[in-house]
Amino acid sequence: MQVKRYFAADMRQAMNRVREELGADASIISTRRVAGGVELTAALDYQVQAKVSRPNPALEAELRKTQAQIMQAQVSLQARDEGGASGRDRQLLEQVMQRVSEPVAAQPQMTQQASASQGEMMAMRSELNSLRELLEMQLGNMAWSNMRAQQPMHAALWKRFQKMGLSAEIIRPVLERVAHEKDQHQAWRMALAYLTHAVRTPNNEAIDEGGVIALVGPAGVGKTTTLAKLAARYVLTHGASNIALVSMDSYRIGAQEQLKTLGRILNIPVSYVADGVTLAETLQPLAHKKVVLIDTAGLPASDPALGLQLDSLSAAGVKAKNYLVMAATSQGQVLKAAWHAYKRCGLAGCIITKLDEAISMGEALSMAIGHSMPVAYTTDGPKIPDDLQVPRSHQLISRAVRLQSSEEPTEEMMAQMCVGSPLAVQSVG
Template sequence: MQIRRFRAPDMRQAIRKVRDAVGPDAVILSNQRLPTGEIEIVAALDYDGSLPPSMAPKRQPNYQPERTENKTDPSAEYLERIERAKQQAPVQNSPVRPTDKRSSVAFEMPPLEKDKEDIGIAESLSIQKNESDKQLRDMEQELKNVKAMLEQRQRSEERSELKENAIEIRTREKLKKLGLSDFVISRLIDDIDLKGREDDWNRLLAHLADYIPVRSGSPELKGCIAFMGPTGVGKTTSIGKIAAQHVLKHGSDGVVLITTDTYRIAAHEQLRTFGRILNVPVEVVNEYSDLNEVLAKYAHYSLVLVDTAGMNPRDSNLERQLLMMKRARASLKKLLVLPCTSQRQVLKTVVDIYSQVQLDGCVLSKLDESASLGEAISVVIEEGLPVVYIADGQRIPDDIEPARAHNLISRAVYTAEHYSQLYGSLKYGS
């Protein structure tokens, strides 16, 4: 008879080990739980009904089992339980061979069929699988719902973005028609939240007016002011208008006109004509006189207007004029006359050149001759050059007034609309 021991975490696995290693003819002699928690099974092959000496029950000498009427023999009870187990075993199994009553009980291995525990596990696994499948289906449906919701939100955001882009594109086109630069337009759109409402345009124009730097304080010029700029921009005419307004309001006392233009033939004759009409003195600064000496002579006058020579930015004599202005008294304010009829890049070049003399502001001239005011407005915004006066005609003294940002924007919108209608009528012959 061959004896083998098998250990496993539980009885089920231990029996499977015995079945796999020994086969269906194995007979389990004993089983016990070890201190480690494992189950140990002792099995025999070719069992002959005897027990190994180590498993045989030990008897004490002269041992007499206690006999009482009320107590039964434990070994007999145990054998009776074994007999009942044999009777309940399947028919195809070989009969259990009982050992001696004094030995441990032995019985054959159950057949290679799934026991109730295996069936229960399988049923449990089947139930778990069905529940898992249901959970997976529920999760898939939930994911589909979430995906549909995200797609719907994305489509909504795309429609909203397309709408906002369409509003922004239309707004940019309207601002471009005013002649504004891309920089000013982008800054304006970034600052204003467009809602697609009717008041968007008015809010944009109001915010654009806030960008324009204008001179604050008294609407009347006082002190020493020099008018600078290229030839033909309206410096002398602007001086005549401002001088005439001052004379009409305060009289001719305290007003003097000065010119530094000795480069053109009879360049100062127009200024002298203004002086005779207004009954104010006219001084000419040439190579024999100094500008600061003339300014000191009329320092007590309330209004001293200086007309400078108009020169092309590439003219070599322009540097001499700029040097004269740099050396002038600190009390002399310098205004740059910018014609609204010039291109934006031309205006920027003029500002860059004359900025050497630390300009105090500018005069926007020829508004009445311009087809678009946006170029000049963009330049003063980008350069931060305050607008002091705007001039819009040849009439003296009417066609000049102190700059007001909102009025300038209104003029820009009116000019753009007027020339758009005029261009359309010329284009289509209506």
């Protein structure tokens, strides 16, 4: 028997190394998370031994959920034609089922009196997460392979959307709506039309509607610069008598100085929320202004001051329209984290910045579509106020298409996107 241990950044890379070195006949003996990634032990000609697992009621429920998912996948596999799945995929899936089923089947035979130690619980959770990753990886690979074979047109559309940077959650419903279309070019045009309809843009410009407008978001996304563009745009159109600026950013001296300079150039008043003074109290002397623009501090989600700042914006009497500023250069996970951190203040929409530096618009558009946030403005350069636009849906989608990557996505990327897709489930079943 040949046994080898592999270290990799994630389960997918570890499995690829097993295939390359030991082949499809290898058995997975154990998996666990370690510093820097995962550790996977695999062997050739390995006979699985019965194992005794210490009882853990909390994890048993988790294991049963995973086992149910695996059993459902097995039923789908068995219902397929014999030529639908490769022997390697089926064998690896069966190995995962065997690994997950063992502790669940063993527990009813034992008297579940004692609980596992904290260290054992963490180890079991780590193993469970690794097994789930392995299962999702295999199902994704099978789903993508079947989609390419059985629905080549949809597979081609998946690739084009992935090159635009759109998330799987946005792509899936669009592909479902064009599933009946047989012509690929027509399906692509229809899909873009559905995407255009999904992107919301306001009928009236935010600063023309007036009121208190606050720009929120993490540090570095361009909040202060965007506020300067909005202020200059308003002054050039309506004059300086009915607009004021307010800063909640007491953390960066540079931000305050920038607002002071802007106020002096545009001849508009600039106020600051002082210590011990609420935002509502700061806004009271400005009640006669038609537009009040608020610049906020970009604080980490873990900073307690962020919660206080967002509570001030959503407090009774403030009535601010809060816009999440999202840099088009940010990764999807960063944008998701920002939305989760700032949604508590109530978001009227979003502003997409730094389009001139972006290599993709899909991540930002996915957030706007997925969370029904109207895109109030976009910015694409440093010029004030020239590089500020009021977008239209078709313009945003057209620009996203133009910015799509020229590189073809890897098979692993496509398999990962296919996990959980209704179209993929149909192709597997």
